[in-house]
Amino acid sequence: MCRLNLVLATLLVMPLGASLDGQTTRPTESELVARIDSLSVILDRADSVAKIADAVRREERQRLLGGQIDTLQVGPFLVVTPVGQGSLARRYFERAWARYAAFVGTERTAIEGRVFLYGKSESLYGLDSRGSIRVTTRYLSRNRDRAIGRILGGVIAADLPEDLRTWVGDFYIRADETRELEWAYRSLTTTASAAVSDCYDGVLDRCWDAMGLDHQDEWATTWYSASERRLVVRRLNTSDIAGARASCLDAQRDDACMALLVDQDAAAGIPLPLGTRMTLLANALSLGGPAGYRRMAADTDASIKDRLVRISGVSADSLISSWRTEVFQGRPDGRSATRKLRWSSLLWLLVLAGVSTRSTRWRLT
């Protein structure tokens, strides 16, 4: 290692002495080109020295790591983790995989044979991670089930055609289906979009607009009303034609809003969020079974709407109606959020009542 450092230092010092001195006058073009040429040569040499040093360091580290890691088989993939964390890692990955296995069945997916390195980044440092996925716990959400489920979904999503992947984001199936449907219901009631409101009111065709799967060519006018377009402009990173943004938002000029939205891709303006779109895909997959997953991965020609229909194996109306019914069944209990509050209020009332009955005046009477 010392020899390598010595070689590198020599390489750096020799030609740079002339070229990298603090310059006080404007360099000429030819001087600069010459400086860059000489630096390129040095960089090539430095890179090759660095590659050797990196390889030596990697080998040393891997030798030290030997015997300190466990390798687990979970479903069709491997999990590599420090000794002592094996049972925990197995539990997380098995739980997450079970949710996907229900949809994927025995189909071959992009997760087949993948290696996940799970643990603290310090404990994984030095492992040869080429071709594997690092799942370091330092920046992983505390909700490990959700975080690992999302990672697995992201890997499986590699099988999906690109447009479907863009539409649905990570192929993420939540641990708690009830909660997923609650969120979908909330988005149906709170998303500011004419298409979403119509879908909520039972106009099934409009649910496809709300999902961003119909009328993409005229999305700004079909999916949103004028006042909703202003909200879209506020949210989107629109190109800044001078004054158009202020004119749209402050002067409420719809032509200015349209001018800003016209260049935007329809994907940027889809009313319902990714999680809600995923509930439609999950619904289609559950109707179609594992064969549905195969159709989803292979089918790339038709529009996403037609593909969802093919995946489910039922008609478009039946699919969207089934999804809507499921979401409405997942309607959250409006009082559940205040349950703790109610108990807490009651407890405090009892405490205060108890304290007040202990006052001197009460006891005297």
Place this chain on the structure above:
Amino acid sequence: MASDMKRTVLIVGVCCTVLTLWLVPAEPLPLTGFRSAPSRSTPERQAANEIRAKLREENALLQRLRLVDSLSARLVSSSTGPVFVDLPPVADPEERSMLSEAVRRQVEYLRPGPVDMVVGVSYVDLRFGNHPDYQRGQRSWADYFSGTVDGQSYCLVSYPFRGEDPTNPRSRSNLGNAIRDQTSTRFLEDTGGPPTDLLGPCSFYLVHGAPGVAIRRWLRNDGSRLAWSPWLDGRGMFPPISDHRGPFGEWDRTRYDVRGSFGRESMVGEGCLAGRIDACRHAVLGRTANMDPRYISPLTHPESYIELEEWISSGDSRRRQPFAGRERTWMGDLEAEFGRDRFARFWTSDQTVEDAFTAAFGEPIEVWTMRWAQDRIGIQKAGPSVDLLSVLLTLVALLACIGISTATATRRRV
């Protein structure tokens, strides 16, 4: 009763002490996170990365040097008026006329005096000037240069655009959109207001000529961030401080509109708004903090081409500016308040910036800056404080408690 009270007070006191000791650490928490972690690269890899960074900086300098040499030569040989519009041959006539019209409006608004100065506005492919081995180098922001060619003083504004890539048949030029985004006035409510700022710091060159030596050094040393015009649509230039700060002067991100307003003032800006005179001085004379250089391209480091004597500034807005970018009108506001003649005396002075300011405007630069900032943004509360309403409510509650307990005690005695 008295012993009950003492016991209660004692229990509350002990609980409070325990909670304080538990929640408030006796010494600062250790700094953790990846920034404090030692680098895992080998020294050889670090050395190679440093050489690569240096190489990119040299390429950035080469780009600017070629840019200023070619544009200044063309400007001086082709210019027929105070401002020369220089577009590549691929620009269509509509784009040319849009840019020329926008420039004409700004020149008309500025009413330049008879100074020996020509200004050029150009759009140049963002990959222009790269070394053959580093074709991926791209300029991201406008560059501003000034100098002299054949005895003619000039100031150059060069906007980047993405030209068609001959190696990629699907690539499209964005020249039209770049010009349109910069110059369109279709949606302006107030077309009588200040026009689009196409010239940046060069507008001061156009009106007042070349600055004095110290002023020019100051402009290059980050002072140019004070020499812009307001955004055309007034995008939240000076929202009152209460728009984005709570009652204690704390930053309130829930009120802050990312796109409609400027960001948060830096510590220096907050100090100035709170009346710290040194902070005001630093806010205009000191350099702004760069973002962490690891996360931005070397092509946007002015440090990489500051040795180019013609360079004045880049329109890079990603620095942490004391007043979060609102200082872009500092010089314009100064000129508006004191008049063109006194500003010209300051601009062309050979004294240091501070002496030139005091000589031209009769007060120190930091005093005027504090007034400027506080008038426009508001006064920032500094240090611990409680708002008036809370103080009043606490006093009322205390008086009520005292009143009730006194009345109760009096009744018992009877």
